[in-house]
Amino acid sequence: MTDTARLSEIVASHAEREGALLPILHDVQAEFGFIPEAALDPIATALRLSRAEVAGVIGFYHDFRRQPAGRHVLKLCRAEACQAMGGVALQALLEHALGQKIGETKDGITFEAVYCLGLCACAPAAQVDGRLVGRLDAAAVDALAEEMRA
Ligand code: FES
Numbered sequence: 187m188t189d190t191a192r193l194s195e196i197v198a199s200h201a202e203r204e205g206a207l208l209p210i211l212h213d214v215q216a217e218f219g220f221i222p223e224a225a226l227d228p229i230a231t232a233l234r235l236s237r238a239e240v241a242g243v244i245g246f247y248h249d250f251r252r253q254p255a256g257r258h259v260l261k262l263c264r265a266e267a268c269q270a271m272g273g274v275a276l277q278a279l280l281e282h283a284l285g286q287k288i289g290e291t292k293d294g295i296t297f298e299a300v301y302c303l304g305l306c307a308c309a310p311a312a313q314v315d316g317r318l319v320g321r322l323d324a325a326a327v328d329a330l331a332e333e334m335r336a
Contacts (some may be wrong), residue, residue, distance in 0.1 A: 242251055248300065262280060263300055
């Protein structure tokens with residue numbers, strides 16, 4: 187099945203339900219790993235929305251990607267509890283160790299923000315290729331960066 191056919195199938199499976207946009211976007215990202223640019227027009231047309239409205243929703247939710255992720259994904263929590271427990275300094279250390287800013291994908295590594303992983307009691311927290319890690323500190327940064335480069 188082509189990407190276009192699969193996209194049409196996903197859109198059609200939700201188009202008649204109320205609030206179809208988010209389920210469609212979730213399914214598209216689950217299928218392709220990101221929301222391809224070419225998906226915006228068919229989704230907008232099917233839901234009688236403008237392309238800008240679809241793009242606005244994608245941009246609002248940090249979990250939606252407009253580009254494919256790298257082979258490793260590091261999500262650093264930037265919500266309040268983690269920020270209060272050293273998250274800002276941790277972000278700077280990780281950016282330095284990885285050689286990339288948060289929000290970037292570079293050399294196969296996606297480093298991005300997430301807003302609460304439900305691990306607030308173990309702040310600051312992150313998700314490393316889907317694995318939750320808490321109580322991060324400066325000592326953990328080099329090991330995390332090394333794991334990302336593997
Ligand atoms: S605020 Fe970071 S895990 Fe909840």
